[in-house]
Amino acid sequence: MLKQHNLDGDAAETAPQIATRAMVAYEAGRRDEALRLNKAAREIYARANDKIGESRCWNNLAEIHACEEQWDEAARAAQRAHELREAGDDVEGQIMTLANLMEFLLRGDHPEDAYQTGKRLLALAGPGMCMWEVARARACLIEAALKTDRLAEAERMLPDAVEALTVVGHSARDEMLERIEKCRQLIKEIRGAAKRGDAGVGATAMQAIELARQQPQDIAKNTLTAALNEASDPIDQATMHGEMGNRLAKTDPQAAQAHYEQAHTLYEVAGHSGMAWYARCIAKRMWVDHGADPDALLTFADECPITTVKLNALAAYAGVLLRQYNKAETYSNAAVEAVSRRIEKALNLYDTEPEILGQTALQLTSIYMMKEEFPAARRTLERARVWLVRANSTYLDNVEKVDQQLREEGS
Numbered sequence: 001m002l003k004q005h006n007l008d009g010d011a012a013e014t015a016p017q018i019a020t021r022a023m024v025a026y027e028a029g030r031r032d033e034a035l036r037l038n039k040a041a042r043e044i045y046a047r048a049n050d051k052i053g054e055s056r057c058w059n060n061l062a063e064i065h066a067c068e069e070q071w072d073e074a075a076r077a078a079q080r081a082h083e084l085r086e087a088g089d090d091v092e093g094q095i096m097t098l099a100n101l102m103e104f105l106l107r108g109d110h111p112e113d114a115y116q117t118g119k120r121l122l123a124l125a126g127p128g129m130c131m132w133e134v135a136r137a138r139a140c141l142i143e144a145a146l147k148t149d150r151l152a153e154a155e156r157m158l159p160d161a162v163e164a165l166t167v168v169g170h171s172a173r174d175e176m177l178e179r180i181e182k183c184r185q186l187i188k189e190i191r192g193a194a195k196r197g198d199a200g201v202g203a204t205a206m207q208a209i210e211l212a213r214q215q216p217q218d219i220a221k222n223t224l225t226a227a228l229n230e231a232s233d234p235i236d237q238a239t240m241h242g243e244m245g246n247r248l249a250k251t252d253p254q255a256a257q258a259h260y261e262q263a264h265t266l267y268e269v270a271g272h273s274g275m276a277w278y279a280r281c282i283a284k285r286m287w288v289d290h291g292a293d294p295d296a297l298l299t300f301a302d303e304c305p306i307t308t309v310k311l312n313a314l315a316a317y318a319g320v321l322l323r324q325y326n327k328a329e330t331y332s333n334a335a336v337e338a339v340s341r342r343i344e345k346a347l348n349l350y351d352t353e354p355e356i357l358g359q360t361a362l363q364l365t366s367i368y369m370m371k372e373e374f375p376a377a378r379r380t381l382e383r384a385r386v387w388l389v390r391a392n393s394t395y396l397d398n399v400e401k402v403d404q405q406l407r408e409e410g411s
Contacts, residue, residue, distance in 0.1 A: 015044040019057050026064055034064065055084035055093060062100060071108030078104055095125055099133035102140050111147035118144055135164035139176045142183045148305070155187050205236035209243050220247055238266035242279060249286065257286050277309045285316045294320045298338060307346055308353070311360045314343050318363050325370050340367050347383070358387030359395055365402055369409065377406055 022037035038061050045054035062077035078101040085093035098121040105114035118141035125134045138161035145154035161180055165173055208227030212220035221244070228240045245259035260283040267276035281300065288294045297317040304310045317339050325331045343364045347357060361384035368377035385399050 015041045015048075015050075015053055018044070019053075019060060022057075023060055026067075031064075035061075038064075051084040051088035052090060052093065055081045055088070055090075055097065058084065059097060059100065062104065066104060066107075069107075071104050075101055075104040075108055075110070091124065092131070095121055095129075095131060095137075096133050098124070099137045099140075102137055102144070106140055106144055106147075111144045115141065115144035115148050115150070130164075130167060132168050132170045135161070135168045135170075136172075136176055138164045139180050142180060146183060146186060150307075151187065154183065158184055158187075205231055205233075205240055209240065212243065212247070217247060217251065234266045234270040235272060238263045238270065238272070238275065238279070241266065242282075245282065253286055253290055257283055260286065274306055274309070277304050277306050278312070280304075281309050281313050281316075284313065288316065288320065295335075298342065301342060301346075308356055310346050311343070311356055314339055314346060315360050315363055318343065318367055322363075322366055322370065331370060336367060336371060340364060340371075343367075353391065354387040355391040355393050355395075358384045358391060358393060361387060362395060362398060362402065365406075369402075369406060372409075374406065374409070381406065 018037050019041040022034045022041060025031075025037060026034035038057055042054055042057040045051075045057060058077050058081035062074045062081060065071075065074035065077060078097055082094060082097035082101055085097050098117055102114050102117040102121065105111075105117060118137050121134070121137045122141070125131065125137075138157065142154045142157050142161055145151075145157065158180065162177070165176055165180070205227060208223055212223045215223060224240050224244050224247070228237060228244070231237045231240065241259045241263035245256040245263065248256035248259065260279050264276050264279035264283065267273075267279055281304070284296055284300050288297055294317055297313045297320075301310045301313040301317070304313065321331055321335060321339065343360060347361055347364070361380050365377050365381045365384060368374070368380060381399065381402060385396075388396050388399060
């Protein structure tokens with residue numbers, strides 16, 4: 001029975017009536033009463049095993065928290081609403097609750113969780129479902145992709161999101177289209193900044209670098225030092241510090257480390273965050289190569305928002321593990337699990353060059369082979385093959401060698 005008797009001295013009421021009174025009370029400014037009534041309605045629905053009705057109450061509670069910008073509380077309530085819809089096998093209800101959950105996660109500054117929620121929603125909806133919540137989710141997914149540095153994916157999703165919003169009618173459609181347009185402008189700005197950054201090294205600095213690359217070590221060092229002393233632009237200075245680090249990496253690693261650190265600082269001053277992260281990555285790798293704890297690379301990869309640089313750090317960590325295994329035929333299960341999980345996640349971002357994705361997938365294949373997880377190794381090797389074919393890479397020869405080894409070991 002969906003009834004609650006003598007609630008607050010009133011006659012018997014059904015759960016839907018109580019739930020409605022809860023929202024009326026909230027709109028009238030009686031928050032405590034609204035929360036109490038909402039809880040009462042939830043309890044009635046729960047006793048009656050009415051999952052859909054209980055889900056509606058949790059969704060109303062999420063809306064109350066959202067009105068007060070309590071985004072984490074709203075997300076928790078929306079998550080509970082979704083779980084009940086899932087238990088009730090209500091697909092449209094699941095889509096609705098996931099759309100709300102995604103919005104709350106995004107506003108609560110949990111963009112990765114919002115991104116994954118949006119992916120779940122679209123997988124559940126399929127390509128042909130025309131529904132406001134699906135269209136709204138496509139727009140929100142672009143924002144989540146941008147906030148998690150999936151720039152290429154965000155750009156690819158723009159046309160589908162606009163089309164989805166165009167074919168559905170809703171009072172908030174114009175607002176969502178405006179949000180998409182802001183994302184489009186942001187992508188344009190980011191792309192423009194990248195191009196300016198790529199062309200930012202001055203002619204004098206490039207001449208010095210090109211000349212140094214043709215000279216013996218001592219003379220090259222003098223050429224770069226002289227050019228560095230004359231340079232005033234931070235990108236020129238940073239680029240030459242990086243070049244100095246490259247030249248000194250084998251002969252004087254401590255000096256090379258100092259140059260990479262200086263390059264990182266100067267790139268940050270110039271607003272070139274991508275190269276700043278890359279310089280930091282090289283510095284971390286050098287420390288590890290000279291005896292520092294390799295877990296520093298995992299920590300760095302977790303912090304780094306740029307997929308290319310993240311994969312570089314993870315590949316370096318995987319390389320350490322593979323070298324240890326080749327030397328002693330032992331490995332740490334925890335370390336291998338940590339890096340393989342992170343590489344899998346980074347590869348699924350897809351927002352970097354196929355060459356880098358392919359090379360990293362090839363290395364992950366070796367990790368799986370080391371663990372004798374041959375089905376995972378085969379799956380990952382095929383992904384590597386696809387990316388490296390797309391890149392017309394010289395690493396395709398390595399794919400064939402690993403394939404042969406996998407046939408022999410995994411048969």
